[in-house]
Amino acid sequence: MSSDLPTLRWGTVATGLISSWFVQDLLLSRPNAEATHVIRAVGASSIDKARAFADKYLTGQSVSAYGSYAHVYQDPAVDIVYIGTPHAFHRQNCLDSIAHGKHVLCEKPFALNAREAREVFDAARAKGVFVMEAMWTRFFPLVRTLQRLVDIEWAIGDVRRVFCDFAMDMKLASLGPDSRLRNRALGAGTLLDVGIYSLTWGLLALEPEVGEQAERPSIVAPQSLSEGIDVATCMILQYADGRQGVLTSAAFTKTPAAFCRIEGTGGVIVVEGFTASVPASSTVRRPKAPGSAEMQHDKYEFERPGKGFYWAADAVAQSIAAGKTESDIMPWAETLRVLEMLDEVRRLGGASFPQDAS
Numbered sequence: 001m002s003s004d005l006p007t008l009r010w011g012t013v014a015t016g017l018i019s020s021w022f023v024q025d026l027l028l029s030r031p032n033a034e035a036t037h038v039i040r041a042v043g044a045s046s047i048d049k050a051r052a053f054a055d056k057y058l059t060g061q062s063v064s065a066y067g068s069y070a071h072v073y074q075d076p077a078v079d080i081v082y083i084g085t086p087h088a089f090h091r092q093n094c095l096d097s098i099a100h101g102k103h104v105l106c107e108k109p110f111a112l113n114a115r116e117a118r119e120v121f122d123a124a125r126a127k128g129v130f131v132m133e134a135m136w137t138r139f140f141p142l143v144r145t146l147q148r149l150v151d152i153e154w155a156i157g158d159v160r161r162v163f164c165d166f167a168m169d170m171k172l173a174s175l176g177p178d179s180r181l182r183n184r185a186l187g188a189g190t191l192l193d194v195g196i197y198s199l200t201w202g203l204l205a206l207e208p209e210v211g212e213q214a215e216r217p218s219i220v221a222p223q224s225l226s227e228g229i230d231v232a233t234c235m236i237l238q239y240a241d242g243r244q245g246v247l248t249s250a251a252f253t254k255t256p257a258a259f260c261r262i263e264g265t266g267g268v269i270v271v272e273g274f275t276a277s278v279p280a281s282s283t284v285r286r287p288k289a290p291g292s293a294e295m296q297h298d299k300y301e302f303e304r305p306g307k308g309f310y311w312a313a314d315a316v317a318q319s320i321a322a323g324k325t326e327s328d329i330m331p332w333a334e335t336l337r338v339l340e341m342l343d344e345v346r347r348l349g350g351a352s353f354p355q356d357a358s
């Protein structure tokens, strides 16, 4: 590992599933790392939970375990706070981190709605700290390669249609009322939990730009609601020139491995993986030569030790080392664009959160 690599000192807020995946990935020894990550603090709702997390996942780290999130924000040994709480707490956890001058990597969805996200970005702008939504899939080498193939090499011609689905059997009936997957006040519903990935794939494949430079397609969006949360959502993005994205999520079935199909005027790309958040391979199918009936199939796969959260974390470290407050790959305006679309989908489909009204 080169000593030129930037080092980030992380503090994590919450000790749930995603926090455990994230820290394990960060501490993996891996080839081609573009940053060094150390975990200096873990905060939980109780000291016992924080200690148990540190004992289980952070052996060998010089880490402080705290029975509150506030201690993580206050810890001078922490450069950046990773937020792994349910969606409904992201806004406040971000604001608290920023108020203490910490950089922030916050889990997806960045907030419950665009209004909350704007408030956080305003605070970050005023404080001059780096903030990013942890939409980790965008940082996978597989995704970066697909973007090059589609947008620069024009491997399948003009992209006209994209289909993507993220459905998983959440077994909602078996979950308690306080589960983040079931409780409306915590941000429950498939759209913000997994539909956000389907939307992300649609945007990545249909448009070369992000944020302010990107387009604003119109949206049609039916949702199936149960106990006030969406258990299935279908979003159709309609672009002025006829391009369409058909992007779906559901809580009662499982998407097959081939979760995304990108159709162009000169070929088709199929992306496979366990879920749309974790692409494992993609196959580009196109004529061997222009006009030829003979097809070529090129498969793309990348080594992925662990789960792949380190690609986003490395990019964060590189951005901070370069003095940036935003990521070029997932800038604030892209998080806002996505949340504005999710807001519109919910307006059309009927899912709402109590916080929308405040």
Ligand SMILES: NC(=O)C1=CN([C@@H]2O[C@H](COP(=O)(O)OP(=O)(O)OC[C@H]3O[C@@H](n4cnc5c(N)ncnc54)[C@H](OP(=O)(O)O)[C@@H]3O)[C@@H](O)[C@H]2O)C=CC1
Binding pocket: 013, 014, 015, 016, 017, 018, 019, 043, 044, 045, 046, 049, 084, 085, 086, 087, 089, 107, 108, 109, 134, 136, 178, 180, 192, 193, 277
């Ligand atoms: N990028 C990805 O692939 C994934 C991202 N996520 C995102 O991460 C976030 C957390 O999801 P996940 O880890 O699955 O959730 P968990 O329920 O496993 O953990 C959430 C943690 O948040 C803390 N928390 C604080 N207040 C509450 C509350 N009122 N109810 C429940 N938990 C609370 C708890 O930590 P403590 O008691 O330690 O303080 C809890 O352990 C979500 O926003 C989700 O979208 C989730 C899974 C995968």
Ligand SMILES: O=C1OC[C@@H](O)[C@H](O)[C@H]1O
Binding pocket: 168, 193, 194, 275, 277
């Ligand atoms: O981001 C996510 O991806 C994987 C899912 O299991 C999880 O519920 C979701 O939050």
